[in-house]
Amino acid sequence: MRHLQTSDKKNKTKPKVTLKQAFKTIIWPRRKLVLLGLILIIIRSLAGFVLPLQSKVLLDKVVPGKDYSQLYTLIAIVVTAILVQAITSFLLTKVLSIQAQYLISELRAQVQKKVLSLPISFFDNTKSGALVSRIMSDVDGVKNLIGTGLVQLVGGSFTAILTLIILLRMNVWMTLSTFIPLSIFGIIALKSFKHIRPIFRARGKINAQVKGRLTETLAGVRVIKAFNAEDQESKVFEKGVNDIFINVKKSLTATAIMTSSSTFLIGLATAGIMGIGGHYMMQGEITPGDFLKFTMLLAFMVAPIVQMSNIGSQLTEALAGLDRTEELMNMAAEEDDVNRNILLEEFKGExxxxxxxxxxxxxxxxxxxxxxxxxxxxxxxxxxxxxxxxxxxxxxxxxxxxxxxxxxxxxxxxxxxxxxxxxxxxxxxxxxxxxxxxxxxxxxxxxxxxxxxxxxxxxxxxxxxxxxxxxxxxxxxxxxxxxxxxxxxxxxxxxxxxxxxxxxxxxxxxxxxxxxxxxxxxxxxxxxxxxxxxxxxxxxxxxxxxxxxxxxxxxxxxxxxxxxxxxxxxxxxxxxxxxxxxxxxxxxx
The missing domain is CATH 3.40.50.300 (P-loop containing nucleotide triphosphate hydrolases)
Incomplete structure (x- = not known):
């Protein structure tokens, strides 16, 4: 892995990896796979449009005209679209999720190799259990960068934008009644992510400390039993897991604020659609099929925004893990000393x-x-x-x-x-x-x-x-x-x-x-x-x-x-x- 270059030159020990840097070092080298994943996401999204579009046809043409021939054709089209969605979902897992797991194993190997290259003094001051946590856990969130997380965010954004265009063309006022509260939610979510990222970074450190102590406890179980110190070690571990709980509680609180905000604001949007849509149907300006089509398409625009809290948390956790990984990868290895340039050829041992x-x-x-x-x-x-x-x-x-x-x-x-x-x-x-x-x-x-x-x-x-x-x-x-x-x-x-x-x-x-x-x-x-x-x-x-x-x-x-x-x-x-x-x-x- 090429090192992620930190923009904070004054603080090299605590780099802060940005999404742009992660894109450059992790995603861009795998751009062909990511592009294929985006294409599959787009195909799956386009296939998803078939059901709401055909719903209007069903209500406004097929049912009133009692046209069974067109009904069978409509069902065949919908089933084909569902099959396309199923196939693309399977291929997404094969292409991106498996590649993400391969990347994780590759990064773990590189981080372990880096750790072994560090001087003895580093190990004298670092718990082995903490290092195990950093090697195994910190890179785990990368799956959300190369895997479904980022691709779903990009693909979902494409679907939302395309849906917004269609909805605006159908009815501007109905669309605005939903878009304004959703925009407010988006602003709340972005501010929440800035608050959540330090929490995830702190969680990585706490996890490393707790695992480090647990590793020592298990390794020294004979000493613990010999001195009848089981209760003492249990209290130390309980304090550690309680620190993890407090950290998780903070992140859950921030996530709950976003979830509650989305529930309230989407509820307002739904009420607005019912009122405005009901008015337009009673005035004869739109058909029941138009209203059903609008509400089903609206889900395509709302879903990515609602998912933003979950996907955003995943990406934030991934970047926090990369922060800690990059901090480790930036440490000077024993062999990095430029002054060490003498090769011993004829070795005597004096x-x-x-x-x-x-x-x-x-x-x-x-x-x-x-x-x-x-x-x-x-x-x-x-x-x-x-x-x-x-x-x-x-x-x-x-x-x-x-x-x-x-x-x-x-x-x-x-x-x-x-x-x-x-x-x-x-x-x-x-x-x-x-x-x-x-x-x-x-x-x-x-x-x-x-x-x-x-x-x-x-x-x-x-x-x-x-x-x-x-x-x-x-x-x-x-x-x-x-x-x-x-x-x-x-x-x-x-x-x-x-x-x-x-x-x-x-x-x-x-x-x-x-x-x-x-x-x-x-x-x-x-x-x-x-x-x-x-x-x-x-x-x-x-x-x-x-x-x-x-x-x-x-x-x-x-x-x-x-x-x-x-x-x-x-x-x-x-x-x-x-x-x-x-x-x-x-x-x-």
Whole structure:
């Protein structure tokens, strides 16, 4: 989807999509289909004129003349017209409604692709449930632009104008008696739409917030039950759905004003027609057939105006959804950074931090002047107390974060100027709370390389000792693990994550306390597989159990965002500093 250009240059984060912009970007590229839809609408409308026109013939000619031959002809004409209406209605659904649903699926795919291209910081500040709502719900109203909504509005307007011309030619005063109150209703409706659009936009935000919280609630149901917090979560959700109710109530009130206005004004118009029409019939100026023809044709003019409240609300909701979608599509993707123009060709994997500082919030630094070099193929271990900045260093190394000051280089090149895909294709990450997708064990291991051979898969499975437990499962690697691997133990999930990293065959490995969830037996198995995984690969290890990093080439002791000590295991033990204290404390436990 080409971005809808907002006219509000000062407020790029809250674009307001106009119908003209939506027409240009969504409707115009599909103009042939929309034109075909308009033609079908016009044919259906013209076929609808047959019944009121033939009604005059029936009352003024056929019945008085008792002409059965003409009666049969008239019935055949009416039935044919009804058949044409039925066929065109079916074709409208095939042409426009199905195309609208295809467009929705296309837009959802593009919005999801855009969301995945956004930086990690965006996801840190946005609920996943809210994003699901924006991807799935915000584009749903587009069906009213490319589908029946807009086409019905245009087609209905054509019918109303044509009907107005016919009615004026029949009787000017009878027509004016209806046209004036209907015009007043049209003015009321237009003003109401300006009031409704912000309500629909706010509804999208509220829906996203409520769905976001609901997603978190369902994902954390074990924690909720463990703390007996069901009532508390229910109250939070009740407040959210009540906010939705209040929003809907506002829109229904505005719609009710339009509906009530239409009922009253059309009632006045009907009374006027009865009075003026009755007068003209009693004066002999029009026949009963003329009056029936007039009243039936009047419905063709009134219907689009009455439908305006419904169609207008649909179009308003569609534009409000496009507002939010465009706001998302205008966000800068990671790869949009023009400064990132370096492609890594001969990749060695040497990482160096040069005087790097970082802060999540302005004025609250997390890292201070970090300096270290990880040579290609070396193992760098980060140790320290919780909150000291170890995971932040790992995040910077993986390009999930960007330093506030200083420089990180990869093979001597400034990492902030390297194309991210060029770097990340050589990167493997195993986290403490590793994420597994719902599906089978095989699918999760194959995730980084879906086209891997069976031999490569088996090698990764054996290297991470996944076969140690899958051989006991009836379905083996085809075992379903449930959402986020809920059917597996922590150690089993961790070994699957390590197998996934082994299969990816990266040049750089980041292990964020990758053995913390393992029992002693599993840890012994994993240590063997990690030794194979880190061979000839640059490795950054965040270690919780210091016994696992004794063979690291360099150990960095991080305290309060600074490197307090550095050296290998033997050197740090000999210096009897902070590392010595941590190591001897753990040895006693």
């Amino acid at each position: 990482i160096e931090f040069k005087d790097v500082s970082f802060e999540y919030e302005a004025g609250k630094p997390v890292l201070h002047n970090i300096d270290f070099k990880a040579a290609s193929g070396s193992v760098i271990a980060l140790v320290g107390s919780s909150g000291s900045g170890k995971s932040t260093i790992a995040g910077l190394s993986a390009t999930f974060l960007n330093p506030k000051s200083g420089q990180i280089t990869i093979d001597g090149k400034d990492l902030s100027k390297v194309k991210l895909k060029s770097f990340r294709q050589h990167l493997g990450v195993v986290l403490q709370d590793e994420f597994l997708f719902e599906g089978t064990i095989r699918e999760n291991i194959l995730f980084p390389r879906p086209d891997a051979t069976e031999a490569q898969l088996k090698a990764a499975v054996n290297a991470a000792y996944v076969n140690e437990f899958t051989d006991r499962f009836e379905e083996g690697l085809e075992t379903l693990i449930g959402e986020r691997g809920v059917k597996l133990s922590g150690g089993q999930r961790q070994r699957i994550a390590i197998a996934r990293a082994i299969l990816a065959d990266p040049k750089i490995i980041i292990l964020d306390e990758a053995t913390s969830n393992l029992d002693t037996e599993s840890e012994a198995l994993i240590q063997k597989s990690l030794a194979e995984l880190t061979k000839n690969r640059t490795t950054i290890v965040i270690a919780h159990r210091l016994s696992t990093i004794r063979k690291a080439d360099q150990i960095l002791v991080i305290e309060n965002g600074k490197i307090a000590e550095r050296g290998n295991h033997d050197e740090l033990i000999a210096s009897q500093g902070r590392y010595f204290d941590l190591y001897t404390y753990q040895a006693k436990i």
